Amino acid sequence: MYPPPADHLPNQLVTKNKENLKIDGVKIELLHWAPAHTSGDLVVYLPSDKIVFTGDIIAASCPIR
Numbered sequence: 038m039y040p041p042p043a044d045h046l047p048n049q050l051v052t053k054n055k056e057n058l059k060i061d062g063v064k065i066e067l068l069h070w071a072p073a074h075t076s077g078d079l080v081v082y083l084p085s086d087k088i089v090f091t092g093d094i095i096a097a098s099c100p101i102r
Contacts, residue, residue, distance in 0.1 A: 051079060070094070 068080040
């Protein structure tokens with residue numbers, strides 16, 4: 038496996054439990070529910086599409102609004 042190109046490495050630190058940002062006009066919510074599996078677990082939510090990227094976190098009783 039090869040490392041990612043230098044221009045594709047993370048360049049922003051998530052410091053809050055919830056942060057909002059836009060990338061190319063797409064609203065993205067970053068959710069950090071610690072402690073989870075590791076201290077760096079992050080949920081990425083696309084509210085307009087109702088898509089959630091969770092990795093190996095499952096939170097059945099925590100609805101996203």
